[in-house]
Amino acid sequence: MQTSEILRAWGKILKGQRPSLSIEITRECPLRCPGCYAYEDAHLGGGVTLRELSDYKGSTLIDGVLAVVDLQKPLHLSIVGGDPLVRYRELQILVPQLLDRGIHVQIVTSAFRPLSPQWAYLPHMNVVVSIDGLQPEHDARRAPATYERILKNIKGQRITIHCTITGQMMKRPGYLQEFLEFWTPRSEVNKVWFSIFTPQLGDRLPEMLTPAERLQAIAEMTEFRKKFPKLDMPEGLIRQFAAPPHSPAECIFAQTTQTLSADLRTRIVPCQFGGSPDCRSCGCVASMGLAAVAAHKLGGFIPVGAIFKASVKIGQAVSRLATAEEPDHQLLRVLPSTREKVFEEQEFVKREG
Numbered sequence: 516m517q518t519s520e521i522l523r524a525w526g527k528i529l530k531g532q533r534p535s536l537s538i539e540i541t542r543e544c545p546l547r548c549p550g551c552y553a554y555e556d557a558h559l560g561g562g563v564t565l566r567e568l569s570d571y572k573g574s575t576l577i578d579g580v581l582a583v584v585d586l587q588k589p590l591h592l593s594i595v596g597g598d599p600l601v602r603y604r605e606l607q608i609l610v611p612q613l614l615d616r617g618i619h620v621q622i623v624t625s626a627f628r629p630l631s632p633q634w635a636y637l638p639h640m641n642v643v644v645s646i647d648g649l650q651p652e653h654d655a656r657r658a659p660a661t662y663e664r665i666l667k668n669i670k671g672q673r674i675t676i677h678c679t680i681t682g683q684m685m686k687r688p689g690y691l692q693e694f695l696e697f698w699t700p701r702s703e704v705n706k707v708w709f710s711i712f713t714p715q716l717g718d719r720l721p722e723m724l725t726p727a728e729r730l731q732a733i734a735e736m737t738e739f740r741k742k743f744p745k746l747d748m749p750e751g752l753i754r755q756f757a758a759p760p761h762s763p764a765e766c767i768f769a770q771t772t773q774t775l776s777a778d779l780r781t782r783i784v785p786c787q788f789g790g791s792p793d794c795r796s797c798g799c800v801a802s803m804g805l806a807a808v809a810a811h812k813l814g815g816f817i818p819v820g821a822i823f824k825a826s827v828k829i830g831q832a833v834s835r836l837a838t839a840e841e842p843d844h845q846l847l848r849v850l851p852s853t854r855e856k857v858f859e860e861q862e863f864v865k866r867e868g
Contacts, residue, residue, distance in 0.1 A: 711798025
């Protein structure tokens with residue numbers, strides 16, 4: 516993260532705004548991955564699930580996302596799902612317009628279909644491909660987004676590989692090293708990130724790591740970042756996995772990222788996981804990265820985190836004094852009615868083939 520980016524984000528925080536936005540651009544996904552938090556019953560608060568939520572297509576989706584972006588003016592936009600590539604036609608139109616607005620765009624996908632060739636050359640664009648471990652385990656969990664299909668669909672790209680470390684992986688010695696030995700030599704892979712599986716409160720799942728396995732994962736990541744330069748995880752970030760923020764209020768990622776679901780209105784709280792995440796077992800790489808920034812001491816004395824907390828309080832006070840309408844109410848005027856939505860989606864499909 517560059518100094519200029521930190522200063523821009525700080526300016527938005529002081530205004531009571533969140534510099535990052537994440538949108539579940541669609542409820543649809545061709546995969547049925549075990550344990551996918553996006554489709555858990557409590558993800559959206561328990562009243563409705565992602566699969567039941569109304570979403571958008573065609574020009575309605577494009578205009579809706581641009582409306583959200585123009586209202587919130589994020590510096591960074593993460594496009595997730597479902598799987599965003601379900602809406603690949605819309606993304607072909609959306610991505611250039613988002614980049615023209617000076618926004619850094621990240622698309623998180625299973626790569627079940629080919630990535631746009633143009634994405635490999637666009638600045639401020641990052642495609643993150645989610646991989647669930649080595650081929651036997653991944654293919655069993657993520658078909659039809661198998662290793663064979665992913666390798667075909669990422670040809671010519673410059674992507675980030677993201678893998679969530681699970682308890683099953685840590686029970687097999689050498690698993691993470693074998694994973695890195697497979698992916699890092701490939702020219703399409705620009706970098707690799709690891710997260711650690713984050714459960715919900717009360718979960719008892721095989722994906723969860725024991726305390727000893729978590730420490731072992733931390734030790735291995737620390738060692739492997741020296742052996743595998745594409746493992747793009749500074750040592751300070753990796754150390755944060757040993758002491759994650761204990762609540763959303765302490766998590767800089769949760770405090771600086773607004774997350775919306777597929778209807779472009781429903782807010783996902785307290786963070787991208789929704790529901791009731793077990794923060795003391797959090798393994799989110801984004802959370803750990805920002806925690807590492809917060810731990811840095813300016814001039815060797817003042818923690819960045821202390822400045823952040825003070826800035827958030829100032830921003831909250833500014834936000835309370837503001838008289839502008841809530842973005843939700845403005846979006847109600849921008850997003851079309853159900854009748855208009857159906858008509859626009861039909862016209863888009865005809866036009867784009």
